[in-house]
Amino acid sequence: MHEVTSRSLGHPARALHWLAGLFFGLALVFAIVAWTVGDVFFFRLGTEALIFAGLALSVDLLLGRTGLLPLGQALFFGMGAYVSALVLKNWSSSFWIAIAVALVFSAITGLIGGLIAIRSKGVYFALISFGLAQVVSKIIFNTRELGASDGMIGVPVAQIAPGLESGQPAGFFLVVLSILFILYAGLAYLMETPFGRQLGAVRTNEQRLSFLGVDPWRTKLAAFVGAACIAGVSGALYPMLRGFVSPELMFFQVSGNAVINVIVGGTGTLIGPLYGSALLTVLRSVVGSYTAHHQIVIGILFILVVIVLPRGLIGLAAPALQERLGRREGAVRTPILHADHPQ
């Protein structure tokens, strides 16, 4: 029907790879500068931005690929954080054990949540995922064994490797950056596989996918569980950074912020959500230092993006960049298509 040399669902793939390289490159430059200056605050803030970028990545896997809008992704993020905190406090101080247990738990809860939520489509899915998170966060909010509304404080630092622990600002930043890179690269690779195409097909035309002999329900469930795992692993890193967990981690605010990060960055681009999270985490922190009402600023920015720039920042930048990269090689091979742009 139309020629698409880019293989990422209508997105200029080379430009996205280039932007991904830029993102991780900039993060390394930031780490070197901050390390030279001997900074702690910005390392912590940067690590937090990366952790929330992982959550945003999981939202984009669902929203950008399968077209399912998750409004309760914080459920799995918070689940990962609580499990990781419990493991570190009561069982083992090993980073890897905490991550592995959190991963197993998020896969299980993702499966249960998926079985409930995937039955429904479109806005129903959005509302059910919203409700799921709301209900579980309420239960945790009222469970005294889990610290109720206060959450759990005093989570010990995690031992990552001999001489490396989560308490070291620079070291932990790099560890989180590596994990985010693995998640991103893994997802970007997955999108090029037949399974990745199936995900896109769910969004474009679910019925036709089942004519081809692929069960769309199973595809969506796999995406949901995968997104839960990514969110859970990201969440597991949180108590290692901040030393506490609280029910707020599961509240709608966190889910909502993740969606905002994805939309502002660029839905369906995978790298956009990382830019979005980095940008908005810094913006929240900067505006937040001037006024307690930074939500107005973020909210208005978000409204503007939804109305004026529904493709997000990267969705805007990538096609132009792709054209440049193509011109440098002397030929523009790719007619860039937005007809099936995800939103």
Added chain:
Amino acid sequence: MDWIQFVLAPQIVNGLAIGVAVVLMALGLTIIFGLLDVINMAHGEFYAIGAYVAVALLGAGLTFWWALALTPLLMALIGYVTERSLIQRVFHSKDRHTLTLLLTFGIGIVLEDILKLVFGANPLRVEAPISGATEMLGLFFPNYRLFVMGLGALIIIAVWVLVFRTSLGAMVRAAAFDRQMTASLGVPVNRVYAATFAFGVALAGVSGVLLAPIYSVFPTMGRDFVLIAFSVVIIGGMGSIKGAVIAGLLLTQIQSISSLFISPVWGDPLLFGIMVLVLMWRPQGLFGRLGHA
């Protein structure tokens, strides 16, 4: 027998007062969805604004009755402007389901923070305009709750008459059924859309005013409440008026009676469990959509 008279009956009456307010919220949501296909994520904030508008009007020296009469008008104005200035802009795109949901979500964030900015985050109290209690069958019922029930029931009936028995309502139902055809018959569809959104927002506002004396007024007051309203709308069927009324009264009764046996904190998980079960059985909810049934 005593248990029924002194424990169960008051609980049912209390549940009914909350129930009609939930139905008003759910009616707003379901009418907006039925006609515009818009999931109004800011509905809870509009509910909170309704309560705050009443607080402001009371602060300006008006009586509660004036506040109750003026709030829906102001809320309708806010709703109309919101629809025309923001929602209209993304309404005609292909992904309008997601875009309008995201947009109203953004609007909700901004509105909530504006409330915090203007009124502060602390809960405010509103004095009930009717005090005392009425004795019925040997029981005392707070007059204000009886009033809320009565007025709420009247409004629900009025909404029903408006939608199903007037030419205005016929326009709305026609636009929900077939937008193009309705427009070609000379109905100003865009204005019908904006007016419907305004109407739904006004209903949320009324709900906010009515419940203000029962609960306290604070910026995030809409959050939990809107979750119940959403469950009601999903169970009753998105876009169904009958469904919103029946599911709204039923669910609030279940919640209120169950709180006699289990801790109230389990009320929301219970509602949610019911919602999931209903969706497994009937994914489209109990009743059909506005204009289609």
